[in-house]
Amino acid sequence: MNLLYANDRPGEYPASWYAATATPLAAFPPLQGEAAADVCVVGGGYTGLSAALHLAQRGFSVVLLEAHRMGFGASGRNGGQVGSGQRLEQDDLEQIAGREDARRLWDLGEEAKALVRALIADHAMPVTFHPGIAHACWHEREVAHAEANAEKLARDYGYTGIEVLDRKAIRALIGSEAYKGGDLDRGAGHLHPLNFALGLAAACAGAGVRLHERSAVTRIEDGPQPVVHTDQGHVRARHVILACNGYLGGLEPQVAAKVMPINNFIVATEPLGERAKEILSQPIAVADTKFVVNYWRLSEDNRLLFGGGESYGYRFPDIIKTVSKPMLQVYPQLKGTKITHAWGGTLAITLNRLPCFTRPRPNVLSASGYSGHGLAMATMAGKVMAEAVAGQAERFDLMASLPQPRFPGGAALRWPLLVLAMTWYSMRDRLGR
Structure with a gap:
């Protein structure tokens, strides 16, 4: 295909x-x-x-x-999120690459964020960079991990832009009862991709x-x-x-x-007006700790742009149905809200x-x-x-x-094997493990 x-x-x-x-x-x-x-x-x-x-x-x-x-x-x-560092945390990078190269990788990630902002400014792009990405944790152990990670980045890498959030603070920030805590990275941000x-x-x-x-x-x-x-x-x-x-x-x-290419999906709600402040009290973006990640932010006209949901196959599914399920798990108060746009796209993972x-x-x-x-x-x-x-x-x-290993099974079997793995981890998400 x-x-x-x-x-x-x-x-x-x-x-x-x-x-x-x-x-x-x-x-x-x-x-x-x-x-x-x-x-x-x-x-x-x-x-x-x-x-x-x-x-x-x-x-x-x-x-x-x-x-x-x-x-x-x-x-x-x-999702328009401009995240800090690399996809893996520094603890993992230190084990894979050693402390010296892990530091170089961190610096490269920090330069990447600065590069995005500089390009916007230097070329007068019609793009606004909004600071702040919150990471919302489903489990208490993940909150403890977020706190330890913030302490490590401050101690070993001089990065002090992360605020750890308890349950009350995450609820006040993102307007959802679903999460036990998390953190807020003020050095990251989001934009119109x-x-x-x-x-x-x-x-x-x-x-x-x-x-x-x-x-x-x-x-x-x-x-x-x-x-x-x-x-x-x-x-x-x-x-x-x-x-x-x-x-x-x-x-x-x-x-x-x-x-490997995989698909992901996003929906946009109708403008929420004053209700938007109940969804996000600050103009930040959010990503959670599920294996099949949920991520969201408000648009400039106060729509909720929400990404997530599972789909196994390269043909796009019913996107509204696929994404509305996790969106309503996070924000049940949005039941009945009109979805005005729904789209998918293909990214790539290693x-x-x-x-x-x-x-x-x-x-x-x-x-x-x-x-x-x-x-x-x-x-x-x-x-x-x-x-x-x-x-x-x-x-x-x-x-x-x-290190960059090949996917097992070659071209013929790599996708079925990934589906099996995603099914297992998404089941763990649902079981709360």
Whole structure:
């Protein structure tokens, strides 16, 4: 199944609240005939657009190919959360990479957040960064863990932006009786994800990047100067950057063996008006501790944007039904509230939840598999790959040195095995274990 087309119409954004409220950006023409560049970037999401922009700013000629529209994939559909650090906590990273490299990974994550904010400011994007992400804990043991993690970050990493919340405080903040406590990270934040992607695309165009939409890549021809083919043309380049994430398909089997696409879903309610203050007393975003994570925030017009729900299969389910169930578990007071938008999208995970940076072929770089922590890190990944193309590969090599196991079962069995694992962990969620 080609996920580029399984759930979406060619060249059209999904019917999301983001697409309905995005600042318009004129379409870019498909690639026609032959082109040449220093670098060909495949994928018009955060990773690819950031790579293209940073390369162009370094003086490289760049062609970027996007199968649909800029920001079409997970970059334009996600929960908009700009989280701290990496997807894994620092305790885990210290065990995997050692204290020194764990520190470098933390610093890279902090720089990623700063990069997002700097890009918004430097390019006058129509994007507002709202500070604050709360993590809501279902169990008392998770509250204790959150407190220990906040203490560790303050003690060992000098990060003092996290406030630990008891049951009373989390209820006052998020208006739900479901949680035992949690924390609030003031250094993280949230934004309109599609407008950020479109802002990056506009910045790329202004920097001289040749952007092509409706230009799905069909194959890459190896050589000293790889050739990237589409149905209507090809690009000859000295370097190729793969920035496809969950939409990679069979383009690069070495990456596909380590990075798995999965779907996720979000709904938007009608504007809540004064009721919005009962849902979130502050303009923050929230994610909880369930294995199948619930995450939410209020839009600028006081809609609840709520993501979550389980679906096993690559075809999108009844999204309203799928997401309304966990939403009403968290906020039963919203029963009967109208859902105005419902959409899904494909992200990518890795087996150990660390992003996959690799050189799958000569003169080809790839970064993907952000495992739900991609807004800041994907943007940073683009900058890091631009550095590597320019001969400064230390940070790319740090990320590429992290262990990245293949999914068991190969292409045929990896999805059924993941379904079994997700079923088990979601059952534990329901049983409260």
